[in-house]
Amino acid sequence: MIANIGNISYPLYIEKGALDTVGEKIAEKFPSAKVVIITDDKVFSLYGKRVEDSINAQGTEVNSIILEQGEESKSLATLEHVFDKLIEYETSRTDIIAALGGGVIGDLAGFAASCYLRGINYVQIPTTLLAQVDSSIGGKTAVNLKQGKNLAGAFYHPSMVIIDPDASETLDDENFACGMAEVIKYAFIMDKDLYGILNKYNSRSKIQPVLSDVIKKCCEDKLKVVQRDEKDNGLRLTLNFGHTLGHALEKNQELNLSHGHAVAIGMAVFTKNSEKLGQTKQGTYDQVISLLKSFHLPIDMPEADMQKTFEYAKRDKKTFNAKLKLILLEEIGKCFICPIDYEELHKYI
Ligand SMILES: NC(=O)c1ccc[n+]([C@@H]2O[C@H](COP(=O)([O-])OP(=O)(O)OC[C@H]3O[C@@H](n4cnc5c(N)ncnc54)[C@H](O)[C@@H]3O)[C@@H](O)[C@H]2O)c1
Ligand SMILES: [Zn+2]
Numbered sequence: 001m002i003a004n005i006g007n008i009s010y011p012l013y014i015e016k017g018a019l020d021t022v023g024e025k026i027a028e029k030f031p032s033a034k035v036v037i038i039t040d041d042k043v044f045s046l047y048g049k050r051v052e053d054s055i056n057a058q059g060t061e062v063n064s065i066i067l068e069q070g071e072e073s074k075s076l077a078t079l080e081h082v083f084d085k086l087i088e089y090e091t092s093r094t095d096i097i098a099a100l101g102g103g104v105i106g107d108l109a110g111f112a113a114s115c116y117l118r119g120i121n122y123v124q125i126p127t128t129l130l131a132q133v134d135s136s137i138g139g140k141t142a143v144n145l146k147q148g149k150n151l152a153g154a155f156y157h158p159s160m161v162i163i164d165p166d167a168s169e170t171l172d173d174e175n176f177a178c179g180m181a182e183v184i185k186y187a188f189i190m191d192k193d194l195y196g197i198l199n200k201y202n203s204r205s206k207i208q209p210v211l212s213d214v215i216k217k218c219c220e221d222k223l224k225v226v227q228r229d230e231k232d233n234g235l236r237l238t239l240n241f242g243h244t245l246g247h248a249l250e251k252n253q254e255l256n257l258s259h260g261h262a263v264a265i266g267m268a269v270f271t272k273n274s275e276k277l278g279q280t281k282q283g284t285y286d287q288v289i290s291l292l293k294s295f296h297l298p299i300d301m302p303e304a305d306m307q308k309t310f311e312y313a314k315r316d317k318k319t320f321n322a323k324l325k326l327i328l329l330e331e332i333g334k335c336f337i338c339p340i341d342y343e344e345l346h347k348y349i
Contacts (some may be wrong), residue, residue: 030094086112137226
């Protein structure tokens with residue numbers, strides 16, 4: 001597949017076993033570049049050697065920067081460490097960064113690539129389902145600041161995305177479900193066809209054999225949206241379905257909810273209420289919760305301090321303006337943007 005965004009165009013490979021052909025693919029496009037892999041310890045132990053070997057096999061020099069797994073690594077301190085290592089490996093402007101890992105690595109390595117020597121090429125090799133269907137596409141890169149998530153970053157597209165659907169086989173159930181929440185999101189907001197597929201293959205074991213096709217559909221969907229709204233001013237907001245409430249729940253640390261679980265609750269709760277308010281076709285809520293449940297995703301509001309949740313939802317960085325822009329379903333496969341005043345938020349939660 002070729003991703004065309006604005007005047008940028010790059011190949012996006014979705015191939016079983018692609019981790020063994022990373023070297024070939026990079027050498028074909030960047031014949032004389034050295035490669036620096038940025039990854040985390042968990043991913044390196046699973047796939048690092050395979051990817052390094054495939055790059056070495058091309059006679060290409062490769063070094064790896066191995067970070068600690070987890071969201072804490074998406075920080076300015078880690079970024080500085082990455083810059084130190086890039087200098088140590090004498091990485092020049094014509095060399096390549098390869099981001100091998102989940103969204104944490106993709107966001108951090110992409111941001112490092114955007115500003116190291118004022119920008120060098122990078123390749124996304126996403127290994128979580130979430131990164132394969134969401135974070136590796138669209139060019140958003142970032143690190144977290146102590147004041148909040150993703151507050152420093154850049155729009156900076158990769159030169160290539162290499163997805164090996166088999167990589168998700170080693171994910172734990174929690175991370176697999178997190179990725180599925182985003183997959184299901186595309187089905188709900190824009191892809192009835194995908195909804196049909198998910199309903200048919202409605203468990204982790206059933207979907208594994210068709211995962212390549214599912215990932216491909218999600219990438220096409222995200223590209224469609226990003227192509228029409230590269231800088232996040234309008235349509236791209238629709239990808240935020242489930243996220244206004246989801247982010248608020250995620251920020252409430254007492255709840256200890258993962259991103260995917262929080263988004264699943266966000267999608268279910270808003271649809272329940274928009275259907276009650278007559279904005280969503282009757283029966284949609286039942287379809288929503290039935291699919292979420294089949295992938296072991298939660299659907300009900302947890303016992304939470306509601307005032308805190310409202311405050312967090314209001315402060316979501318995508319809602320800086322006075323009006324909140326809610327994403328609601330018209331029906332399965334169709335959504336719309338519903339601007340509301342903050343005071344009306346309780347109707348949806
Ligand atoms: N840039 C974007 O558009 C965008 C979109 C959505 C999310 N994000 C960001 O993505 C991050 C979350 O991404 P994530 O969920 O991939 O988290 P992650 O990168 O922390 O990965 C989750 C865990 O899975 C492990 N892992 C990765 N691949 C594995 C594999 N194949 N097998 C077994 N374990 C594996 C990792 O070591 C980690 O412990 C957040 O920081 C979020 O802000 C960015
Ligand atoms: Zn998300």
